[in-house]
Amino acid sequence: MEENSRLRAAMEEAGYKQAELVEAVNRLLTAAGHRGTVGDRTVRYWLTGKSRWPQRRQREALEALFGCPAVELGFVPPEDPLLRRTFLATTTAAGASLTLPPSNTGRVGTSDVAALRASLESLTGLDDTRGGHSALERSALAGAAECLSKQDKASSQRVRQRLLGLASDFTATAAWSNVDARQLDRADGQLKEALYLARMANDSATEMRVWNSLAMLAHQRKEHGQAVDAGYAAQATGITRRDPLFASLAHARTAIGHANRGDRQAALRSFGFAEDMLSKAKPDAIRPPWIAFYGPAELYALGAVVRDRLGFAAEAEAASYRALAVLPTQFRRNRALATARLALAQLHQGEADQACDTAASVFELMAGAPLPGRMRSLIGDFYRDLLTLAPDTTVAREWGDRYRDQWSRP
Incomplete structure (x- = not known):
C-alpha cells in the first residue's frame, strides 16, 4: 500500500487540511443533489493509498475541486479493461455534473x-x-x-x-x-x-494593525479621544486574546492617548498593562512581519512619550536611553525617532545645549535620506519648544540656522 503523495501535495497547495477537504467535497456533492457521505476515514484511506479509486461521484467532486483528472491526484483506475476504457473516454469530461472549472490553468x-x-x-x-x-x-x-x-x-x-x-x-x-x-x-x-x-x-492580526494605525492617525490630528477609542478597539481584536505581544502594543497605544488627554492615572494604568503583557509574550512565536518592530525597545520608546506628555521629563529621558540601548540595528527610522524623543526630554529639563546635540544626530542617523513627515513634525516640535524655552540662546539660533532646511523640506 503506497501513500498518495500527489493528493497530499494538491491539498497542501490548495491549503486544505483533512477535515476541510471532507467539508469541501461533501459541499460539492450536496450542491450536485447527492448525499455528502465522505468522512475523515474516507480521506485518510485516500491519503494512505488504501482506497486507490474513489467512487464516481466522489471522483467528480475531487476533480471539480482541484480542477484536474483523478489520475493527476494520484488515484489509479481499475485494471478491468471495460472500466478502464470507460475511464479513458470520460477523463476529459470529468466533473461535468458539477459547476467548477475542469482545468487548473492559472489557478492560484x-x-x-x-x-x-x-x-x-x-x-x-x-x-x-x-x-x-x-x-x-x-x-x-x-x-x-x-x-x-x-x-x-x-x-x-x-x-x-x-x-x-x-x-x-x-x-x-x-x-x-x-x-x-x-x-x-x-x-x-x-x-x-x-x-x-x-x-x-x-484576519484579526491585520485588523489590530489597522486600529493601531488609526490611533496614531487620530493622535496626529489631535483627536485624542478617538485615539483612545482606537486603542480600546485594538485591545478587543481576537489576536490580543491569543498573543500577549499584540495586547501589549494595544495597551501602550491606549496609554499614549490617555497621556495626550492629560489623564495621568489612566495613562499609567494602561502602560502598566502593556508592560505586564510584554513580560508574558513568547519572543520566538511566529508573527506577521509588520509587528517585528515591537518589543522591549519600542515599549521603552512609547513609555518615553507617555512620561514626557505627563511632565516626567527625567523619566522620559531614561526610557529613551533604554530604548536606544536595545533597539535592533535594522530599525534606523525608529532609532532616529527615539533620538528625537530623547532630545525633547533633555530640552524639557532645561538642557538646551545637550538637547541640540542630540537632535542634530537625527540627521546623521538618517544618512541624508529625506525625513518622513512624522519625523519632520517631531523635529519641528523640538525647534518650537527650543525657541519657547531658550529663545535668546546662541545655541537655539545656530541650531535653527543649520538644520532648518533639512527638517522643513518635504
Whole structure:
C-alpha cells in the first residue's frame, strides 16, 4: 500500500487540511443533489493509498475541486479493461455534473500566496529603514491590487481568505506609509479599506494593525479621544486574546492617548498593562512581519512619550536611553525617532545645549535620506519648544540656522 503523495501535495497547495477537504467535497456533492457521505476515514484511506479509486461521484467532486483528472491526484483506475476504457473516454469530461472549472490553468494556490507574502515582507524592511514615502505606498497598493485580482482564480476558499488578508495587509502598509509621511487624508481612506478587507478575511492580526494605525492617525490630528477609542478597539481584536505581544502594543497605544488627554492615572494604568503583557509574550512565536518592530525597545520608546506628555521629563529621558540601548540595528527610522524623543526630554529639563546635540544626530542617523513627515513634525516640535524655552540662546539660533532646511523640506 503506497501513500498518495500527489493528493497530499494538491491539498497542501490548495491549503486544505483533512477535515476541510471532507467539508469541501461533501459541499460539492450536496450542491450536485447527492448525499455528502465522505468522512475523515474516507480521506485518510485516500491519503494512505488504501482506497486507490474513489467512487464516481466522489471522483467528480475531487476533480471539480482541484480542477484536474483523478489520475493527476494520484488515484489509479481499475485494471478491468471495460472500466478502464470507460475511464479513458470520460477523463476529459470529468466533473461535468458539477459547476467548477475542469482545468487548473492559472489557478492560484498557497505557493502564489507565499510569493505575495515575501513581497510584502520586503516592503516592511524598506519601511524599517527609510520610513513612509510615495514609492512604498505605490508598491503596497500594487500588491493589494494583485491579491484582489487573483480572487476568482483561487484554488480554495482558504486561499481566497489568505488573499483577502494579504490585500488588507498591503493596504495597511500603504496607509502606514501615509501615516508616517503625514498624508493624513490618504491614510484615513486606506485604513478604512484595510479594515473592511481584514474583517472579510477574518484576519484579526491585520485588523489590530489597522486600529493601531488609526490611533496614531487620530493622535496626529489631535483627536485624542478617538485615539483612545482606537486603542480600546485594538485591545478587543481576537489576536490580543491569543498573543500577549499584540495586547501589549494595544495597551501602550491606549496609554499614549490617555497621556495626550492629560489623564495621568489612566495613562499609567494602561502602560502598566502593556508592560505586564510584554513580560508574558513568547519572543520566538511566529508573527506577521509588520509587528517585528515591537518589543522591549519600542515599549521603552512609547513609555518615553507617555512620561514626557505627563511632565516626567527625567523619566522620559531614561526610557529613551533604554530604548536606544536595545533597539535592533535594522530599525534606523525608529532609532532616529527615539533620538528625537530623547532630545525633547533633555530640552524639557532645561538642557538646551545637550538637547541640540542630540537632535542634530537625527540627521546623521538618517544618512541624508529625506525625513518622513512624522519625523519632520517631531523635529519641528523640538525647534518650537527650543525657541519657547531658550529663545535668546546662541545655541537655539545656530541650531535653527543649520538644520532648518533639512527638517522643513518635504
